[in-house]
Every structure is written in structure tokens, then in C-alpha cells.
Amino acid sequence: MEQEIEIRNSKEALSRVKKNGTEVQYFLYPEFEVHTNKIPPGSIQDWHCHQQVEEVIVVTSGKISIETIENATLERAEVKQGDVLRVKNSIHRLVNRNRTSASFIVFRFVPQGVSQADIIKNDKCDCEEFVKKILGD
Numbered sequence: 001m002e003q004e005i006e007i008r009n010s011k012e013a014l015s016r017v018k019k020n021g022t023e024v025q026y027f028l029y030p031e032f033e034v035h036t037n038k039i040p041p042g043s044i045q046d047w048h049c050h051q052q053v054e055e056v057i058v059v060t061s062g063k064i065s066i067e068t069i070e071n072a073t074l075e076r077a078e079v080k081q082g083d084v085l086r087v088k089n090s091i092h093r094l095v096n097r098n099r100t101s102a103s104f105i106v107f108r109f110v111p112q113g114v115s116q117a118d119i120i121k122n123d124k125c126d127c128e129e130f131v132k133k134i135l136g137d
Helices: 117-121 130-133
Strands: 014-015 023-028 032-039 054-061 063-070 073-080 084-087 091-095 102-109
Touching: 054 063, 063 102
Parallel strands: none
Antiparallel strands: 014 023, 023 032, 032 102, 054 084, 054 102, 063 073, 063 091
């Protein structure tokens, strides 16, 4: 029977240190991927893009720059703790120009081109009464 809640810790992650010094812990699932990253000061990722994968990046500490090539022009945005980036198929890289490390979480998935907004907004079910009956509260 499949577990309803799956907890995975860092020991179970596929851990790598990239050539730029970024420490990555990959958590792989059949329909998506999550990885945590710690990018050291002065580190620059290689330029890259994705053909089908979309990334959502949440900065969890520090500050980084996202650089993109848009219409043959370099675009740069500074992002900080709490900011969320949605990266589609642009040519991009992340840069840490600061004196301290920065951390971020990347959620990677292959979008299906169909809006799931209604499901996402309305999927929560209230289970308070059910749980009270079970637990006798």
C-alpha cells in the first residue's frame, strides 16, 4: 500500500557538488523533482535552458541574480529570500555576487498545457469533524 505522506531526508537525496561549488540535493519523483541548492559567494551557473521542463525557484536564504537572454539582450533580476521565480524555456543562469552563500529550492515539472487552477483552488476538504469522531475529541 502506498503511503499518503512520504517524508524523505537529506540522507536519501542524490547529493552532488557542481563544478561551480553549488551543493545540490536531488529528490526525484515520477512526476516532478525537487532539489535544494546552496550556492557559494561568487558562484556562477552555466548558461542553460530546458526544452520541456519548467522550474519554480524559491529563494530560502540570501540573494541571487537570475540572468536571462531575451531578444538577444542580457536581462538581470535580483531576488532575495522569500521571492519565487518561474523559469520557463528561457536561456538562463543563477549568479551569487554576494559575500555570503544563498540557498534556494527548485521544483521541476513538465507542464501539460492545461489549467489546473480550479482543482488547486478547490481541492482542500475539511476533515475536522471526521478527525474529532476518530480521536474522540
